[in-house]
Amino acid sequence: MEARHLTKHFPVHQLRPSRVKQVVHAVEDVSLALPEATVTAVVGESGSGKSTLARLLTQLITPTSGELLLDGLPVGTGSKARREYTRLVHLVLQDPFSSLNAVHSVRYHLERPLKLHGHAGNRDELDGKVRQLLERVALSPADRFIDKFPHELSGGQRQRVAIARGLAVEPRVLLADEPVSMLDVSIRLGVLNLLDELRERERLAILYVTHDIASARYLADTAVVMYAGQVVESGPATQITDSPAHPYTQLLLSAAPDPARAEPPVLRGRGSPPSLVNPPSGCRFHPRCPFAMAVCKESAPPALPVADEQVAACWLHTTERTAAQSKPLATAAADAIGTGS
Numbered sequence: 001m002e003a004r005h006l007t008k009h010f011p012v013h014q015l016r017p018s019r020v021k022q023v024v025h026a027v028e029d030v031s032l033a034l035p036e037a038t039v040t041a042v043v044g045e046s047g048s049g050k051s052t053l054a055r056l057l058t059q060l061i062t063p064t065s066g067e068l069l070l071d072g073l074p075v076g077t078g079s080k081a082r083r084e085y086t087r088l089v090h091l092v093l094q095d096p097f098s099s100l101n102a103v104h105s106v107r108y109h110l111e112r113p114l115k116l117h118g119h120a121g122n123r124d125e126l127d128g129k130v131r132q133l134l135e136r137v138a139l140s141p142a143d144r145f146i147d148k149f150p151h152e153l154s155g156g157q158r159q160r161v162a163i164a165r166g167l168a169v170e171p172r173v174l175l176a177d178e179p180v181s182m183l184d185v186s187i188r189l190g191v192l193n194l195l196d197e198l199r200e201r202e203r204l205a206i207l208y209v210t211h212d213i214a215s216a217r218y219l220a221d222t223a224v225v226m227y228a229g230q231v232v233e234s235g236p237a238t239q240i241t242d243s244p245a246h247p248y249t250q251l252l253l254s255a256a257p258d259p260a261r262a263e264p265p266v267l268r269g270r271g272s273p274p275s276l277v278n279p280p281s282g283c284r285f286h287p288r289c290p291f292a293m294a295v296c297k298e299s300a301p302p303a304l305p306v307a308d309e310q311v312a313a314c315w316l317h318t319t320e321r322t323a324a325q326s327k328p329l330a331t332a333a334a335d336a337i338g339t340g341s
């Protein structure tokens with residue numbers, strides 16, 4: 001699956017009619033690929049546009065511009081194409097307490113997609129398929145769970161049911177929007193490991209939306225860091241967390257809990273996310289960036305190569321500056337962080 005130049009602007013409803021129509025620049029020119037059998041993490045703080053991006057990928061909301069492709073072909077807009085797309089691309093929501101219907105059993109939740117997509121068969125076949133789904137998400141023995149209601153399950157078990165509901169129609173893409181953020185810390189790892197197993201066993205392309213960069217490193221092959229609706233850095237997840245090139249990624253990592261850190265964290269940035277109605281000019285991170293230069297306020301940086309498959313949208317990584325300083329700017333930035341400049 002591929003997204004090309006996706007942009008989403010939401011109109012602002014104004015109390016007083018005005019000639020200037022305001023919009024929220026929720027997602028701006030985002031391109032990414034979700035290859036088979038890989039996990040791609042989209043990382044960012046609240047309001048960075050990552051959940052809007054997941055909803056654009058499911059076609060729950062229509063992009064202002066940009067396109068979606070499956071197997072290299074544009075996704076159709078007719079009702080038949082839309083139904084097929086719904087089967088192939090499934091969204092797992094953040095809150096397993098509200099994504100399941102409290103008055104229906106686990107059996108109902110898993111039978112429904114099978115029936116809707118014509119995979120039900122006769123009564124025995126349907127029962128067998130529901131039990132199989134429960135086994136696939138490690139809710140076994142199935143007898144223990146099949147007739148339970150959501151309130152009788154733990155948060156982790158509910159999230160597993162929500163994932164099983166998605167698997168019912170044999171999707172190829174799973175979009176998991178903060179799937180563990182509402183779960184107790186002790187059961188998060190189990191759900192992350194389940195996603196990892198599904199990637200390998202079922203060869204799913206998984207998008208893992210999170211604000212937790214440490215879990216992105218644990219689970220993902222590729223990480224895409226978003227800030228104020230834009231992608232600011234992308235590349236292999238371990239590379240990005242070991243050698244973050246964009247000051248915003250460095251800020252996220254400095255704020256992540258680290259059991260090995262004896263001292264309190266020193267945050268590599270200041271302030272809070274900007275308004276997306278009037279985003280800052282040039283680089284949207286410049287009001288918070290400790291390295292901001294004059295050019296940062298004037299022009300938006302393009303995606304610049306930093307290392308193998310790692311790119312960062314930051315003027316610190318232009319070739320001219322690299323040559324002038326005769327050392328890689330990633331190192332220059334790291335040096336500057338180290339000296340607190």
Ligand code: SF4
Nearest residue numbers: 283286289296314315
């Ligand atoms: Fe900071 Fe400038 Fe890089 Fe933006 S472009 S992250 S303001 S140095």
